[in-house]
Amino acid sequence: MTFEYLRPAISVGFVFLLVSLANASTPEQIFVVASPSVVVVDILDAKGKPIGQGSGTVIGAGQVITNCHLLQSGKGQQIRQAGDIFKATMQYADPERDLCQLSVADLQAPSVVLGSAKKLRVGQRVYAIGAPQGLELTLSEGLISSLRSYDDSPYIQTSAAISPGSSGGGLFDDQGQLIGITTFYLAEGQNLNFALPADWIADLPKRAQTETNTKKEGLNRFNHAATLLLKEDWQGLLKFSQQWIKSEPERAVAWYSLGSAYRGLKQYNEAILAYQSALRIEPVHASLWNSLGIAYFKNRQFGEAIRAYEEALRIQPEDGEIWYRVGIAYSRNAQYDQAHHAFQDAVRNQPTHAQAWYNLALYYSTAKQYDQSVSAYLKVLSIQPENSDALFELGLMYQLQGKRDKVLEVYQSLRKLDREKAEIYFEKLVLANPKRPD
Numbered sequence: 001m002t003f004e005y006l007r008p009a010i011s012v013g014f015v016f017l018l019v020s021l022a023n024a025s026t027p028e029q030i031f032v033v034a035s036p037s038v039v040v041v042d043i044l045d046a047k048g049k050p051i052g053q054g055s056g057t058v059i060g061a062g063q064v065i066t067n068c069h070l071l072q073s074g075k076g077q078q079i080r081q082a083g084d085i086f087k088a089t090m091q092y093a094d095p096e097r098d099l100c101q102l103s104v105a106d107l108q109a110p111s112v113v114l115g116s117a118k119k120l121r122v123g124q125r126v127y128a129i130g131a132p133q134g135l136e137l138t139l140s141e142g143l144i145s146s147l148r149s150y151d152d153s154p155y156i157q158t159s160a161a162i163s164p165g166s167s168g169g170g171l172f173d174d175q176g177q178l179i180g181i182t183t184f185y186l187a188e189g190q191n192l193n194f195a196l197p198a199d200w201i202a203d204l205p206k207r208a209q210t211e212t213n214t215k216k217e218g219l220n221r222f223n224h225a226a227t228l229l230l231k232e233d234w235q236g237l238l239k240f241s242q243q244w245i246k247s248e249p250e251r252a253v254a255w256y257s258l259g260s261a262y263r264g265l266k267q268y269n270e271a272i273l274a275y276q277s278a279l280r281i282e283p284v285h286a287s288l289w290n291s292l293g294i295a296y297f298k299n300r301q302f303g304e305a306i307r308a309y310e311e312a313l314r315i316q317p318e319d320g321e322i323w324y325r326v327g328i329a330y331s332r333n334a335q336y337d338q339a340h341h342a343f344q345d346a347v348r349n350q351p352t353h354a355q356a357w358y359n360l361a362l363y364y365s366t367a368k369q370y371d372q373s374v375s376a377y378l379k380v381l382s383i384q385p386e387n388s389d390a391l392f393e394l395g396l397m398y399q400l401q402g403k404r405d406k407v408l409e410v411y412q413s414l415r416k417l418d419r420e421k422a423e424i425y426f427e428k429l430v431l432a433n434p435k436r437p438d
Contacts, residue, residue, distance in 0.1 A: 025174060025175060025176055027127060027139065027141055029176070030127050030139075030172055030174070030176045031127070031129065031137075031139045033176045034112060034127075034129055034170060034172050034176050034178075035129050035137045035139070036082075036109055036110050037057060037058040037109055037110050037111060037112040037170065038055060038056070038057055038058070038129045038130060038131070038137065038169050038170055039055070039056045039057075039058065039064060039079050039080060039081040039107075039109060039131075040053055040054075040055065040056070040079070040080040040081070040131045041053060041054045041055060041056040041064070041066050041070060041071075041077055041078075041079060041080075041088070041102075041168055042077060042078045042079075042080060042085075043070060043071065043073055043074035043076075043077055044074050044075060044076040044077060044078060045074060045075055045076075046075045046076075048076065050078075051073070051074055052070070052073055052074065053131065053165055054066060054067065054070035054131070054165055054166075054167045054168045055130040055131045055165065055166055055167060055168040055169035055170075055182070056079060056102065056168050056169075057112060057168065057169060057170040057178065057181060058107070058109045058110065058111050058112060059101075059111055059112060059114065059178075059201060060111050061107075061111070062103055062104045062105055062106070062107050063091070063101060063102070063103065063104070063111075064079060064088065064101070064102040064104050064107070065099060065100070065101055065102075065168070065181055065201055065204075066100055066102065066167075066168030066181075067098050067099070067100065067167045067168045067181065067183050068093055068094070068095045068098050068099065068100040069095075069098055069167070069183075070167055070168055071090070071100055072095075077102065079102070079104050079107060081107065081109050082109075086104045086105065086106055086107050087104070087105065088102040088103065088104045089102065089103050090102060090103075091103040092204045092205055092208035093208055094200075094203075094204055094207045094208060096207075096219060097151075097196065097200055097203075097207070097219055098183055098196060098219045099181065099196060099200055099201065099204055101201075101204055101208075112170060112172075112177075112178040113176065113177045113178065114177065114178050114198055114201065115172075115173055115175070115177030115178055115179045115198055116179065116197075116198065116199055117147075117153055117154050117156055117179050117180055117197035117198055117199055118153060118154070118197070118199060119318075120144055120147060120154060120156065120173075120179060121144065121147075121318075121319065121320070121321075121350070122143075122144050122145065122146060122147060122321060123143055123144060123350075123352075124143065124144045124173065124174075125141070125142075125143055125173075125174050126141075126142060126143065126144055126158055126160055126171055126172065126173055126174075126179065126180075127139060127140070127141050127142075127160060127171070127172045127173075127174075128140045128141075128142070128158070128160040128161065128162055128166065128169060128170070128171050128172075128182050128193070128195075129169055129170050129172065130162070130163075130165065130166030130167070130168070130169025130170070130182055131165050131166065131169065132163035132164060132165040132166045138166070140160045140161040140162075141160060142158050142159035142160030142161065142193075143158065143159050143160075144156060144157070144158055145157050145158060145159050147287065148222075148226060148287070149252070149253055149256055149278075149282075149285055149287045149288055150219075150222055150253050151200075151253070152199075152282075153197035153199045153200060154197060154287070155194065155195075155196070155197065155222065155226075156171065156179070156180045156194060156195040156196075156197060157192065157193070157194055157226075158171065158180075158193050158194070158195060159193070160193060161193060162182045162183075162184070162193035162194070162195075166182050167182055167183055167184070168181060168182065168183075169181070169182045170182070171195040171198075178198045179195075179197070179198050180195030180196055180197055180198055181195055181196045181198065181201075182194075182195045183195055183196050184223050192230055194223070194226070221240075221244050221248075221254070222253060222257075224240065225237060225240060225241065225244070225253075225257040225260075228240060229257075229260055229261075229264075232264060234261050234264035234265045235261075235265070237257065237260065237261040237264065238258070238261035238262065238265065240257075241254060241257040241258035241260075241261050242258065244257065244258075245258060250281060251281075252278040252279075252281040252282040252285070252288070253278070255274050255275070255277040255278035255281070256274070256275065256278045256288060256291065258274040258277075259271045259272075259274035259275040259278065259291060259292075259295065260291070262274055262295075263291075263294070263295055263298065266298070268295050268296075268298045268299035269299065271295040271298075272292065272295045272296060272299065275288060275291050275292040275295055276292065279292065284315055285315070286312040286313075286315040286316035286319065286322070287312075289308050289309070289311040289312035289315065290308070290309065290312040290319075290322050290325070292308040293305045293306075293308035293309040293312065293322075293325060293326070293329070294325070296308055297325070297328070297329055297332075302329050302332045302333040303333060305325075305326075305329040306326055306329045306330060306333060306335075309322055309325055309326035309329060310326065313326065318349045319349065319350075320345075320346045320347070320348075320349035320350025320353050320356065321346070321350065321353070323342050323343070323345040323346035323349060323350075323356070324342070324343065324346040324350075324353055324355060324356045324359075326342045327339045327340075327342030327343040327346060327356065327359060328359070330342055331359070336363070336366075339359070339363065340360070340363045343356045343357075343359045343360045343363065344360065347360065347379075352383050354380050354383040354384045354387065354390075357376050357377075357379045357380045357383070358376070358377075358380050358387075358389075358390060360372075360376045361373045361374075361376035361377045361380065361390070361393065361397075362393075364376060365393070365396075365397060365400075370397050370400050370401050371401075373393075373397050374394065374397045374398070374401070377390050377391075377393055377394040377397065378394065381394070386417055388414060388417045388418040388421050391410055391413060391414050391417065392410075392414060392421055392425055394410055395407050395410035395411065395414070395425055395429060396429070398410060399429050407429055410425070411425055411426055411429075
C-alpha cells in the first residue's frame with residue numbers, strides 16, 4: 001500500500017502556489033511604494049560618455065546597490081532618477097557575489113525596506129522593478145520557481161521577467177520588502193531569471209574588495225552550472241562540476257552541482273556521495289539535506305531518505321514541500337501513520353499543495369474516513385480544477401457514501417476533462433450501480 005501520487009516531472013523545478021494573500025499588497029501598491037527606490041545606472045567611458053546602462057536599488061541615504069558586472073565594462077558611472085542625474089562613486093565592491101555599492105551625493109530617493117530571502121518559499125509571488133532598455137520604473141510579476149543553495153543564503157530563481165538593463169534592480173515580496181537584487185537571466189529559456197539574496201547586502205562592507213575589476217569566478221561558475229542544469233545537460237554539468245571542485249574543493253555549492261549532475265544521470269550512489277561532501281562543508285543547510293533525501297529516495301533507500309528529510313525539516317520546519325517529500329518516503333517505507341501526519345504538516349504549511357491534499361485523500365479513503373477523503377479531494381480540485389484523477393477518485397468516494405446524484409455530477413464533469421476516463425468511470429460506477437426504484 002502506498003499513497004504516492006504520480007505526476008509528470010517538470011524540468012525547471014516544482015512550482016506550487018503558496019497561500020495567503022490576505023495581508024498582501026496589490027501590484028499597484030507595491031509599485032507605488034518601491035519604485036521610487038529603483039534608479040537607472042549609466043555606465044561611462046573614460047570621457048564620461050554613456051556606453052551602457054543597468055539598474056540600481058537605493059538602500060540608504062545616498063547609497064545604491066547594483067551588480068558589479070555592469071560597472072566592469074566602464075570607467076565610471078552615474079545615477080539617473082526622475083529626470084535628474086547624479087555623480088556616483090564606488091563605495092564597496094564584492095565581485096565574487098556580483099554586488100557593488102555606490103555612493104551618490106545629493107540623491108534624495110527613499111530607501112527600500114530590506115527583507116530576507118531565507119524564508120522564501122517556492123511558489124511565492126514576487127515583483128521585479130528595474131529599468132530594461134533604459135525605461136525607468138518597469139514592473140514585472142512572477143513566482144519564486146526555485147531556491148538554489150549558494151553560500152549561506154538561497155540564490156533566487158523567479159519567473160518575474162528580467163531583461164537587459166534590469167540587472168541591479170529590486171526583487172520585492174508581496175509586502176514590498178526587498179528580497180533580492182536582479183542579476184541574471186537565461187536568454188535561451190523561458191521564465192529563467194535570477195536574483196541575489198538581499199541578505200548579502202549586510203555582508204558587503206566586510207567582504208568589500210578594493211579592486212573593482214577582481215574576477216568573480218564563484219558566481220560566474222554558479223550561473224554557468226545553473227544554466228547547464230536548466231538545460232538538463234547532465235554530462236556538461238558533470239564535467240564542469242568536476243573541474244569546479246578541482247579549483248575550489250571547499251566550495252559546498254560545487255559539490256551540490258556535482259550531485260545534481262549525477263542525479264540527472266540517475267547515478268544515485270555518486271549523487272549521494274557528492275551531497276554528503278557538500279554537507280560536510282555546510283552541515284546546516286536545508287536544501288542540501290533535501291537534495292540528499294531525494295537522491296536516497298531515488299535509490300530506494302527510504303529509511304535514509306526519511307532521515308535526510310527530517311534533518312532538512314529540523315532546519316526549515318515550515319517547508320511544505322519537504323513535509324510532502326518525507327510523507328511519500330514514509331509511505332514507501334510502510335509507515336502510514338507517519339505519512340498521514342507529514343501530509344497534514346505539508347498542507348498546514350503550504351495549503352495549496354495539491355499533491356499533499358491528494359495523498360491525504362488517499363489515506364482517508366483507505367481508512368474508510370470517506371467524509372474527510374471527499375473534503376481533501378475537493379481541496380485538490382479547488383487548486384487544480386482540471387485534475388481528472390482527483391475527480392475520478394471523488395466520484396468513488398461519493399459512491400461509497402451512497403450519493404448517487406453526486407456520482408452523476410462527477411461523471412458529467414469528468415466527460416469534459418477526459419472522455420476516456422469518464423467512460424471507464426461510467427462503466428465502473430454508473431452502469432454497475434443503476435438507481436433502484438423506490
